[in-house]
Amino acid sequence: MDKTPYYRQSAVVFALLTVMFFCVFMGVVFKKEWLFVLEGIFLVVTVIYVVLSSITIAKQKKT
Secondary structure, eight states: OOOHHHHHHHHHHHHHHHHHHHHHHHHHHHTOHHHHHHHHHHHHHHHHHHHHHHHHHHHHHHO
8 A cells, every 4th residue: 555645744734733833832932912813824725725635636546
Protein backbone atom coordinates (compact mmCIF):
# COMPACT_ATOMS: atom_id res chain seq x y z
CA MET A 1 0.00 0.00 0.00
CA ASP A 2 1.40 3.36 -1.07
CA LYS A 3 1.16 5.79 1.83
CA THR A 4 2.67 8.77 0.00
CA PRO A 5 -0.68 10.61 -0.45
CA TYR A 6 -1.41 10.25 3.26
CA TYR A 7 2.01 11.60 4.20
CA ARG A 8 1.54 14.55 1.84
CA GLN A 9 -1.92 15.23 3.27
CA SER A 10 -0.56 15.12 6.82
CA ALA A 11 2.29 17.48 5.96
CA VAL A 12 -0.04 20.04 4.38
CA VAL A 13 -2.50 19.85 7.28
CA PHE A 14 0.25 20.30 9.86
CA ALA A 15 1.62 23.26 7.90
CA LEU A 16 -1.82 24.89 7.77
CA LEU A 17 -2.33 24.26 11.49
CA THR A 18 1.07 25.81 12.20
CA VAL A 19 0.09 28.95 10.32
CA MET A 20 -3.26 28.98 12.11
CA PHE A 21 -1.68 28.72 15.57
CA PHE A 22 0.88 31.36 14.62
CA CYS A 23 -2.00 33.71 13.74
CA VAL A 24 -3.56 33.05 17.15
CA PHE A 25 -0.23 33.69 18.86
CA MET A 26 0.32 36.95 16.99
CA GLY A 27 -3.27 38.01 17.66
CA VAL A 28 -2.84 37.49 21.39
CA VAL A 29 0.58 39.15 21.57
CA PHE A 30 -0.27 42.20 19.46
CA LYS A 31 -4.00 42.33 20.36
CA LYS A 32 -5.08 42.52 16.73
CA GLU A 33 -8.59 41.21 16.12
CA TRP A 34 -8.11 40.75 12.37
CA LEU A 35 -5.58 37.99 13.04
CA PHE A 36 -8.32 35.94 14.68
CA VAL A 37 -10.40 36.35 11.53
CA LEU A 38 -7.41 35.19 9.51
CA GLU A 39 -7.11 32.18 11.82
CA GLY A 40 -10.75 31.32 11.15
CA ILE A 41 -10.13 31.49 7.42
CA PHE A 42 -7.18 29.11 7.75
CA LEU A 43 -9.35 26.77 9.80
CA VAL A 44 -12.00 26.65 7.07
CA VAL A 45 -9.34 26.16 4.38
CA THR A 46 -7.82 23.30 6.39
CA VAL A 47 -11.14 21.51 6.80
CA ILE A 48 -11.98 21.93 3.11
CA TYR A 49 -8.53 20.65 2.11
CA VAL A 50 -8.84 17.59 4.35
CA VAL A 51 -12.24 16.66 2.94
CA LEU A 52 -11.26 17.19 -0.70
CA SER A 53 -7.91 15.42 -0.41
CA SER A 54 -9.53 12.48 1.37
CA ILE A 55 -12.03 12.14 -1.46
CA THR A 56 -9.22 12.36 -4.02
CA ILE A 57 -7.16 9.72 -2.21
CA ALA A 58 -10.17 7.41 -1.98
CA LYS A 59 -10.84 7.77 -5.71
CA GLN A 60 -7.19 7.04 -6.52
CA LYS A 61 -7.31 3.97 -4.31
CA LYS A 62 -10.26 2.51 -6.22
CA THR A 63 -8.49 2.70 -9.57
